[in-house]
Amino acid sequence: MIRIRQLTKRYGPHTVVKGISFDVQEQEIFGMLGPNGAGKTTTMEMIEGLRKPDEGSIDLFGVDGVRQPQSVKAMIGVQLQSTALFDHLTVKESIELYASFYPQARKTSELLQAFHLQEKENDRVKHLSGGQRQRLAIALAVVHDPKVIFLDEPTTGLDPKARRDLWDVVFQLRDEGRTIILSTHYMEEAEILCDRVAIMNKGEMIDVRKPAEWIRNLSSQNRITFLLSDKTYLPELQRISGVTDVKLDQDDTVTLHTNELSETLSDLILWAKEKHLPLNGLGTRTATLEDVFLAHTGERLSEV
């Protein structure tokens, strides 16, 4: 287990990580979300032993991350930004170069296979697609068979297919028994990939929860919409079970906010039947992690 307690980092008068505490379980895919400048990278780099905390403790599977950063480095793999790869080396040469940095390394053939790069082994890095470069960057991070892997926005800029392929790589790393800490700007990615998600804002840790728990706690964000031209029905709609708010737009669209989506929906249908109202344009929208993020940070992640 990774145990972080009261971790603090200051730059001059600015405290950019403000005494945060959390645990990461073994074999967990742990996501860190937050707007730009929230302190995600600083936190990850303190755990990686690259930046020294001003206060607090880091215990990485029994190793003191603050006092023994060198021991931490042997246990962890950090994905390079794909721009940091050597463009003129081939894929195979890149892996062999990185393997030469460690006393013990995984076989090149095994890594080529695990990261679906066999067919590209003799291609120069500069000729790889975005997804292949990212897979190579992660392959290089696991050359020495680390227990913990850090991925900083691993799928930024990838097309949907390459993104899904990379998710498979991350699941595979976890299934091999590794613990993964990643930052992402994509809500969908956090929902699908992460066992638990930490949301950071302005150097503070808002909380750590499973994606579904974050969403459940924000369940009044569930919405039902339909067309209704007669305003006189609005007070009745307010009384339908689960409804927390009713809004009517200028284009006659009614939006019901509810914390009990299915119950509200079935009661609404019964009510409309009684009144002989057609419920044209009926639609529902459940809360997403994007709504959670907006509610907690006041920003849309897709825009940051």
Ligand SMILES: Nc1ncnc2c1ncn2[C@@H]1O[C@H](COP(=O)(O)OP(=O)(O)OP(=O)(O)O)[C@@H](O)[C@H]1O
């Ligand atoms: N070396 C440094 N010197 C001074 N301030 C720094 C330094 N590194 C980071 N900061 C500041 O610390 C704050 C947190 O930065 P950090 O990079 O950790 O945020 P982040 O959540 O990773 O953001 P992003 O999503 O943009 O990567 C920012 O306000 C940043 O300007």
